Amino acid sequence: MSLITEAAPVEVATPKPPAPRRRKAGGTPYAFLAPALILFAAFLAAPIVYAGYLSLRKVKVSGLGLGSKARTEVWAGFDNYARSLSDPDFLPSVGRIGAYGLIVVPTMLGLALLFALLLDANRTRAGISRVARVSIFLPYAVPAVVASLLWGFLYLPRVSPITDAFEAVGLTAPNLLSSDLTLWAVANIAIWGGTGFNMIVIYTALKAVPSSLYESARIDGASELSIAWRIKIPIVMPSLVMTFVFSLIATLQVFAEPMTLRPLANTISTTWTPLMKVYRDAFARNDLYAAAATSVVIALATFILSFGFLKLVGRRAFDQED
């Protein structure tokens, strides 16, 4: 919790005049909050505590391991962590996810920012901009599983138009599902799926700025590029920070895309990403303890990265008041 209060200090409510009189009303707010708090406890807090607990437990087999009493759960200290961190499959999956994140997050947010700025600068060409905006946003409506399925077929050498294009100009087409390109193939699916949503978020922030602000800069002789760089990007910075944090969290949990591509690409192992390893440990190997330990490690890494980033840019996690 301390991390959170540090990065997102409790609100400094600066009541606007006239100061809204908030009601002190006994049990009423608690009654309104009750469903949220009960669900929060059951489906967020309890699972987190339980994951932490499981990660510190193990099964002890006594005797021949037969009968229901032969297997008992005992404390394991940090054994599961040691085991899961030293698993030969773990580090490669972390390395892969790191490289994947380095490709996806900057490319996706870079494109989102570029398109948002172009849409904003192109306010005059309303027709084309509108079509482009809707088209680029469209992939957000396509579930990751379906997106992976569509791209998966487009990557298959027997189906791929990319292969056709290469062959048409007399070149050998790369196999996009070969081991050195799979990472890029999966990254492309995430970029395709995520750019539009982030573009809309940034574009919305840009639209809130009155055009008169740019007009005066233009009169002062500022170029479009310097207006974008000096005025627009600083204005959308809070949105960029938030989209970055959300993208980071989503990236570290990539699961649906590689799971869907697996039947099409034998280069994707069952432990291709850390989350796939968690799934394999829990359900294919029935080793819930190692799975819990690995998921705690991924969650901690996510927290450290997102709060580290927020600290680095010196921002609070969220605007606290309207």
Next chain:
Amino acid sequence: MQKSKRSVSATILLVLGAVYCLIPVLWVLIASSKSSSELFSTFTLAPSTHLWDNIVDLNDYRDGLYWRWMANTALYAGVGAAASTLVSAMAGYALAKFDFRGKSFVFNLILAGVLVPGVLLAIPQYLLLAEAGMTNTYWAVLLPSFISPYGIYLARIFAAASIPTEILEASRIDGSSEWRTFAAVVLPMMRTGLVTVFLFQFVAVWNNFMLPYIMLGDDRLYPITVGLNGLLNQGANQPSMYTSVVTGALISIVPLIALFLTLQRYWQVDLAAGGVKA
């Protein structure tokens, strides 16, 4: 001169982006018109005439299991998002419009919840629901979707921005109960914001894969994502299934795309400020 040149290059870049985003959609539209032999033999972007046959095949697959997946998905996303919107509206209203002990603690808890990676939750949620005997039921997918910390965060901002305290006072002086005030005054005023909260959760549940994949064993309970994933896996041994997979993928994205196009204005979300600029 200078200005119009720049505008042309901006337009070209935007069109390129749009083409990149539309290619897979265009491909699935064309591919679903091909028979299973054509899928792997004819030119990728050459359409054929078998769309209806493919839909019939898909329909015949295990007595229309596909449509059941679609109905399940609509149920999971619709009920999940509706419940989550109501829960978020109540909590957001309480956090925005009341003073009470523990308020900032609750709010910080919600903020922390926004940043909790789902990976940490999936397995313990499965185990806890298994304890309760609820895995492999509709509840296993529905209940976890009822809580959305981000929805509560948004609802709090919408409530603070759209409900004047004076109106609440007036309603109370009229002798209206707190619950009635909420239902008759607060909810209608938060309407626009709540549509956004609903859409966010609707899309999140519709697109979710890992939770139902873990929770459900019976394929009659699957949502479309898990169902299509299963079909694709069967295609590895039975390539004729691929046309059903492709046709199924096409049909599955139609409802959500339609929803997006009709409700576009609700997507003007300012993530950082949380407001909807409609």
